[in-house]
Amino acid sequence: MKSSSSPRASQHSKKLEVKGKLIVVEGIDGTGKSTQIRLLGKWLRSKQLPVFMTEWNSSEMVKEITSKGKKKGRLTPTTFSLLHATDFADRYERNIFPLLRAGYIVLADRYVYTAYARDVVRGCSPKWVCKVYDFAIKPDVVFYFRVPVDVAIERILVGRPKLKYYEAGMDLNLSNDQYDSYRIFQSRIIEQYESMVKPEGFVVIDGTSGIEEQQQLVRKTIMKLLPHQEEEQKQLRLQQQQFERQNKVVVTADN
């Protein structure tokens, strides 16, 4: 499937000032992206930076309803797509956007690119999916974890051998065997990701290399984003100190 030329994430979430940074990891299951973003979060927190983590499909409010529909097995590609968009919007309106505005570093384990890749593979119109998500702000960095499909699948199947219906892409009738189906489904998602690497400017990480090696690369990339952040933090601290000093003066004067 061809990728469309329209942007998958754009900046027109009004012209409100955004002080924070949005960092995204993308890739199929089993690429190690969640491990990497967790480690990145720990590092940033150790630098006293305000960090917020958000995961795909994790809004409590939407989860309950989605799982009901999933159990019934009656989701079409369009309803499936829209329920995930609802989940994303809930997290976006509640957390991602306000926190970015407030100056947080928001770490997103999957973002609109996941929706795009999966929905298009499921059979939604690429143009339509792009437009549904075009309210989402463009990330500062998107790390794409590239791993051959077999390696990723092996990693996934070691931990939890039973696949869920939609997870395996069984709704696509790719194969009667859920493992075959999963494999074909994941390969097609990879194709979609690969088509986005250039137009969306993904930073590609070789997910087969060592965990620490990957983390180093990730941190090096993020470091470039930080000076500005650190400067702001410093200023904030200075302001605070100044404020405290002034308060002390007031307190002593009262005495």
Place this chain on the structure above:
Amino acid sequence: MPSIGARPMEYYGPSIPYLKETEIKGRFIVIEGPDASGRSTQIAMVTTKLEADGHAVLNTGLRRSELIGEGILEAKRNFILGKRTLSLFYAADFADQLENKIIPALHAGYVVLADRYIYTLMARDAVRGIRRIWSHNLFGFAIKPDLVFYLDVDAGELVHRVFQKNSSLDYYESGADLGLSEDMLDSFLIYQGMLAKEFHRMQRRYDIVPINGNRSIVEVNSDLQDKIDKFLNMDVLISK
């Protein structure tokens, strides 16, 4: 009953790729209008008449999907939903009905009578500050109805009808989530006025036919039925 030939579906945006092969034979009529505008009464009357004339009729409406219909009510009670979240929620619910009810019925040759459609959803979004183009694109997967009516009722008249029906104003139907006024009645009047304005804006773009809903039930019905009959008879002529 003479039925006209199968035809491909027409969408507002890019077509749904996996329904490319699906053709429809039926007719799709939408009746829009605010709460208490007399929509359900009119739909019941039109249904009776069409069935008497030998049509197979399917009634459908917003928030009747088995998938998430309940979920929306629940979520509204328990959570404060963002405007876009709510919008997408309704869109998902609508998509479920479109694909599982409306399209199959049209495919089978039914006359589908919808109690509101995407226009209500788009109007609600617009008055909450969502860009109209986004809503339009969001509902790009919706198929175009053959006829869309809007029961136009003055806000003052609406208030009377609402009180006759419920003796209280509904929180969301009054737009209370928008903080328009501390007074519920004011809020209702302003909100309904805003929605009506959106409908007038949409009229041209979506070929919405306004029906003066301030008149008596019988008068409104004869107007509505007349227009529907004309349209359906035109079909018969074409098919001959």
